[in-house]
Amino acid sequence: MEFTIQHTDNETKARVGQLKTDHGVIETPIFMPVGTLGSVKGVHQHELKEDIKAQIILGNTYHLYLRPGIDILEKAGGLHQFNGWDRPILTDSGGFQVFSLAHRRKITEEGVTFAAHTDGSKHLFTPENVMDIQRTIGADIIMAFDECTPYPCEYNYAKKSMQLTHRWLKRCWDRFHQTNPKYGYEQALFPIVQGSVYKDLRKQSAEVIAQYDSVGNAIGGLSVGEPHEDMYEMTDIVTDILPKSKPRYLMGVGTPANLLECIALGIDMFDCVLPTRNARHGLIYTSKGKINIKNAKWKDDFSPLDADASNPTSRFYSKAYVRHLFQSGELLGPQITSIHNLAFFLDLVRQARERIQDGTFLSWKNTMVPILDQKL
RNA sequence: GGGGGUGCGCCGGAGUUGGAGAGCCGGGCCAGACUGUAAAUCUGGUGUCUAUGACUGAAUAGGUUCGAGUCCUAUCACCCCCA
Numbered sequence: 027m028e029f030t031i032q033h034t035d036n037e038t039k040a041r042v043g044q045l046k047t048d049h050g051v052i053e054t055p056i057f058m059p060v061g062t063l064g065s066v067k068g069v070h071q072h073e074l075k076e077d078i079k080a081q082i083i084l085g086n087t088y089h090l091y092l093r094p095g096i097d098i099l100e101k102a103g104g105l106h107q108f109n110g111w112d113r114p115i116l117t118d119s120g121g122f123q124v125f126s127l128a129h130r131r132k133i134t135e136e137g138v139t140f141a142a143h144t145d146g147s148k149h150l151f152t153p154e155n156v157m158d159i160q161r162t163i164g165a166d167i168i169m170a171f172d173e174c175t176p177y178p179c180e181y182n183y184a185k186k187s188m189q190l191t192h193r194w195l196k197r198c199w200d201r202f203h204q205t206n207p208k209y210g211y212e213q214a215l216f217p218i219v220q221g222s223v224y225k226d227l228r229k230q231s232a233e234v235i236a237q238y239d240s241v242g243n244a245i246g247g248l249s250v251g252e253p254h255e256d257m258y259e260m261t262d263i264v265t266d267i268l269p270k271s272k273p274r275y276l277m278g279v280g281t282p283a284n285l286l287e288c289i290a291l292g293i294d295m296f297d298c299v300l301p302t303r304n305a306r307h308g309l310i311y312t313s314k315g316k317i318n319i320k321n322a323k324w325k326d327d328f329s330p331l332d333a334d335a336s337n338p339t340s341r342f343y344s345k346a347y348v349r350h351l352f353q354s355g356e357l358l359g360p361q362i363t364s365i366h367n368l369a370f371f372l373d374l375v376r377q378a379r380e381r382i383q384d385g386t387f388l389s390w391k392n393t394m395v396p397i398l399d400q401k402l
Numbered sequence: 403g404g405g406g407g408u409g410c411g412c413c414g415g416a417g418u419u420g421g422a423g424a425g426c427c428g429g430g431c432c433a434g435a436c437u438g439u440a441a442a443u444c445u446g447g448u449g450u451c452u453a454u455g456a457c458u459g460a461a462u463a464g465g466u467u468c469g470a471g472u473c474c475u476a477u478c479a480c481c482c483c484c485a
Contacts, residue, residue, distance in 0.1 A: 060438080060439065061439095062439050063439085067439080067441095067442080068442075084438075086438085086439080089439085089440090116438095118438050119438090121438075122438045122439090123438095123439095123440090125438095126438095126439085126440085127440075142440095143440045144440080169438080172438095174438070218438090244438085246438065247438095248437090248438095249437040249438080250437080250438095251437090257437095275438090276438090277438035278437055278438040279437060279438085280437050281437070284437075296438095297437095297438060298437050298438080299436085299437070299438085299439045299441090300436075300437050302439080303436060303437090303439065303441065303442095303443085304435095304436065304437095305442095306441080306442045306443080307435085307436070307441085307442080307443070307444090309435095309436080318433085318434085320432095320433090321432085321433080322431090322432070322433095352442095353431095355442085357442075359442085360442055
C-alpha cells in the first residue's frame with residue numbers, strides 16, 4: 027500500500043494525495059462513510075458508488091464480530107465478498123466501543139472484557155485477537171486496538187490510558203506482522219494517537235506513533251464532546267509531529283466545517299456518523315447551510331434539496347416531498363437524505379482537493395465555514 | 403313519538419365515591435439534539451394573555467352547595483333500544 031502526496035498547500039498544512047490499495051485508489055483528503063455492520067445505513071452499495079462516489083467505507087470490528095460473527099465472514103471470504111463492496115474498506119478496532127459501552131466493560135493490561143450488547147455474553151478483546159479478527163474481516167486498512175478516552179478526562183487517567191494504548195499498539199504491531207492477509211490482498215495497520223485534550227500527552231503520543239513504520243496514522247479520542255478549539259489545537263500539534271509523507275486519519279470527525287478546518291491542519295482522512303445519522307433524523311447539509319427538512323417551513327418549498335449538488339438524487343427530489351416523506355414515516359425519506367448528505371460530504375472533500383491544487387483553498391475554506399455552520 | 407346512555411385538549415383512551423386540574427397516557431403537530439453508530443433515536447413544547455405571573459376552561463344556559471367536571475333542571479349534539 028502506497029501513499030503519494032501530489033500537492034501541498036502554501037498557506038495551510040493541507041495536502042492532496044493518493045493512497046493506493048489493492049481495492050483501488052483513494053484520493054485524499056477523503057471522507058469515509060461509516061458502515062458499522064457492513065452496511066452504510068439505508069444506502070445501497072451501488073448508490074455509494076454511483077451517486078455518492080464513495081471511495082472507501084468503514085466497518086466495525088466489535089459489531090461484525092458479534093454479528094454476523096467472524097466464522098460467517100471467513101466463510102463468505104471476507105467483508106468485501108460478504109457485502110459486495112469491492113472498493114477499499116477500513117475497519118475500526120472496537121476501541122471506540124470500549125469507551126462507548128463503558129458501563130459494561132473492564133479494562134486490564136491484557137485487554138478488555140465486555141458483555142455483548144446483543145445478548146449479554148462475555149467476551150475478551152486483546153490487541154492480538156483484535157488483529158486476528160480484522161485479518162478475518164479483511165479490511166484494507168485496519169486499526170490498532172486502543173482506548174478512546176471520554177471527555178472530560180482527568181489528566182492522570184488520560185496519561186495512563188495513553189500509555190496503555192501505546193503498549194497495546196506494540197502488541198498489535200507484533201501480531202499484525204506475525205500474521206498474513208487471508209484473502210490475497212494487502213492490509214495496512216494504522217496506529218492511533220491518544221492523549222485527550224492535553225498538549226504534552228498528544229505530543230508524546232504522536233512521537234511514539236511516528237516511530238512506527240506504518241502506512242498511515244490516525245488521531246483518536248477527539249470529537250468526543252470537547253470544544254472545537256481543543257479539537258483543532260490537538261490536531262494541529264499532532265500533525266506537526268506525524269510524518270508528512272503518510273496519510274493522517276482523524277477518527278470520528280466531523281461536521282462539514284470540521285472537515286475543512288482539519289484539512290487545513292493536515293488531515294487526509296475522515297469518518298463520521300453525522301451525515302448518515304443526521305440524515306435519518308431529518309437534518310441535511312447543503313451548500314447554503316443546514317436544513318431540518320422536518321420543519322413546517324419547507325412544506326410547500328418545491329425546490330430541490332440542493333440545486334448545487336453534483337448527484338442527481340439531491341437535485342431531483344424537492345424539499346416539500348422529502349418533508350412529506352418524513353412526516354409520513356416513509357423509509358424513502360431517510361434513504362434520500364442519507365444519499366444527499368453523504369454525497370454532500372464527498373463533494374465537499376472533492377472541492378477541497380481542487381482548491382488545494384489550484385491554490386485557493388484557504389480563502390475558500392474561510393468563506394465556506396460560516397455558511398456550512400448556519401441553519402436555514 | 404317513548405325510554406336509556408354519552409358529552410372537557412387537535413384526535414383516541416384512562417380517570418374523577420362533591421374536595422387543589424391548565425391536567426394523566428398514547429397519537430398527531432411544533433421545535434431541538436446528534437461527531438471512530440446498542441441511535442429510522444432521544445429530549446422538550448403543544449388553552450389564552452400585556453407571560454418568573456395571571457386569566458379562562460369539563461357541550462350550552464341556569465340551579466343546589468362552603469365547594470360542581472362530578473348532583474339537579476332545561477336545551478343542543480351524538481349513540482343504543484322500543485314504536
